[in-house]
Amino acid sequence: MSTAFRWVAQARAGRARAGHLHTAHGVVPTPTFMPVGTVGTVKAMTMDAVRSTGAGIVLGNTYHLMLRPGAERVRAQGGLHRFMDWPGPILTDSGGFQVMSLGALRKLDQDGVTFNSHIDGSKHRLTPERSTDIQNALDATITMCFDECPALPAPTETIAQSMRLSMRWAARCREAFVPRPGYAQYGIIQGGTEPELRAESVRALTDIGFEGYAIGGLAVGEGQALMFATLDSTVPLIPQDHPRYLMGVGTPDDLLGAVERGVDMFDCVMPTRAGRTARAYTERGTLNLRNARHADDMRPISPHCDCLACSRHSRAYLHHLFRANEMLGPMLLTWHNIAYYQRLMRGIRAAIVEGTLDAHATWLRAQWAMDDW
Numbered sequence: 001m002s003t004a005f006r007w008v009a010q011a012r013a014g015r016a017r018a019g020h021l022h023t024a025h026g027v028v029p030t031p032t033f034m035p036v037g038t039v040g041t042v043k044a045m046t047m048d049a050v051r052s053t054g055a056g057i058v059l060g061n062t063y064h065l066m067l068r069p070g071a072e073r074v075r076a077q078g079g080l081h082r083f084m085d086w087p088g089p090i091l092t093d094s095g096g097f098q099v100m101s102l103g104a105l106r107k108l109d110q111d112g113v114t115f116n117s118h119i120d121g122s123k124h125r126l127t128p129e130r131s132t133d134i135q136n137a138l139d140a141t142i143t144m145c146f147d148e149c150p151a152l153p154a155p156t157e158t159i160a161q162s163m164r165l166s167m168r169w170a171a172r173c174r175e176a177f178v179p180r181p182g183y184a185q186y187g188i189i190q191g192g193t194e195p196e197l198r199a200e201s202v203r204a205l206t207d208i209g210f211e212g213y214a215i216g217g218l219a220v221g222e223g224q225a226l227m228f229a230t231l232d233s234t235v236p237l238i239p240q241d242h243p244r245y246l247m248g249v250g251t252p253d254d255l256l257g258a259v260e261r262g263v264d265m266f267d268c269v270m271p272t273r274a275g276r277t278a279r280a281y282t283e284r285g286t287l288n289l290r291n292a293r294h295a296d297d298m299r300p301i302s303p304h305c306d307c308l309a310c311s312r313h314s315r316a317y318l319h320h321l322f323r324a325n326e327m328l329g330p331m332l333l334t335w336h337n338i339a340y341y342q343r344l345m346r347g348i349r350a351a352i353v354e355g356t357l358d359a360h361a362t363w364l365r366a367q368w369a370m371d372d373w
């Protein structure tokens with residue numbers, strides 16, 4: 001039985017695909033939503049709770065983990081899987097995006113980025129090689145290329161220069177990557193919302209050759225229409241037999257539209273962040289559980305959900321917990337939101353396999369429009 005990292009197709013529905021991602025740490029059905037575990041924890045959830053939602057892959061982050069507790073310390077602890085007690089696949093981002101959005105002061109040059117830690121102001125440097133080495137120390141199942149994600153909108157020439165820098169960095173990342181059976185490195189496609197630049201980026205990355213390809217540089221304020229238009233022009237250029245990962249996306253409606261456009265993997269902080277701010281995702285849109293209208297509502301958040309919040313508690317109880325600022329509130333609601341995202345992806349995946357994706361998509365969109373409960 002081959003232990004090679006690979007994506008195996010199971011069914012297609014138009015450009016949408018269902019399949020299985022085979023990794024050194026297990027097989028994950030796609031399309032899949034990957035809970036964000038930035039600093040080695042899916043915030044407010046135990047790993048048993050994460051497992052109970054059906055999540056397959058969780059994320060870690062080079063930027064955060066190199067600053068605290070330190071990549072070498074995680075290596076000494078046996079890697080991120082042992083450290084956070086998650087035996088399944090872990091995908092780690094390369095840190096480039098976080099440096100741009102978190103590092104207080106930073107200096108970008110052709111060779112890498114120098115920045116001050118947002119934690120204690122200490123000085124650090126990330127290069128394609130260092131980022132790749134850190135992800136190796138973390139024992140990441142899927143390593144992401146070190147790239148530059150430009151803020152949008154930006155002049156075409158700026159986007160082009162930034163993309164070409166990321167492509168040079170991708171080649172250096174590939175050189176630094178230590179291949180192991182069942183492990184992968186993904187190239188990250190850049191190029192803003194310019195089809196020609198995106199096509200140039202795909203060519204550059206497929207010439208180097210990676211086990212998977214991410215669509216980066218989106219979900220940075222361009223809006224859903226431009227994001228979908230960019231997927232329409234970019235995704236068909238990615239080799240059919242490789243997994244496609246759309247970084248930082250998104251709402252349930254974003255996920256559905258991106259799956260319809262051929263994307264297999266997703267990550268987004270929305271369900272976990274919403275869980276900490278009393279916002280519940282449901283089949284009929286979102287609920288703000290701090291709202292007084294929930295104070296006496298004995299119904300579960302969702303009648304279709306088997307999470308701890310929905311199987312044992314009422315909206316009134318969640319409302320109370322958030323009003324009282326009790327930590328159990330974020331714990332239960334994050335669990336619920338991740339469970340909702342996993343249930344959503346399972347339903348979409350089943351529809352692709354059964355050949356009913358169009359009807360399922362219509363039904364989902366109609367339900368989301370209701371938000372009347």
Ligand SMILES: CNc1nc2cc3c(=O)[nH]c(N)nc3c(CC[C@H]3O[C@@H](OC)[C@H](OC)[C@@H]3OC)c2[nH]1
Nearest residue numbers: 038059060061093094097149216217218219247248
């Ligand atoms: C929200 N919109 C959004 N657009 C993004 C675009 C890029 C990109 O072009 N390159 C890289 N390298 N990362 C990106 C990221 C960060 C995802 C990470 O951000 C972290 O979530 C906050 C998480 O880290 C555990 C996740 O790990 C993959 C994006 N996020």
Ligand SMILES: [Zn+2]
Nearest residue numbers: 305307310336
């Ligand atoms: Zn629930």
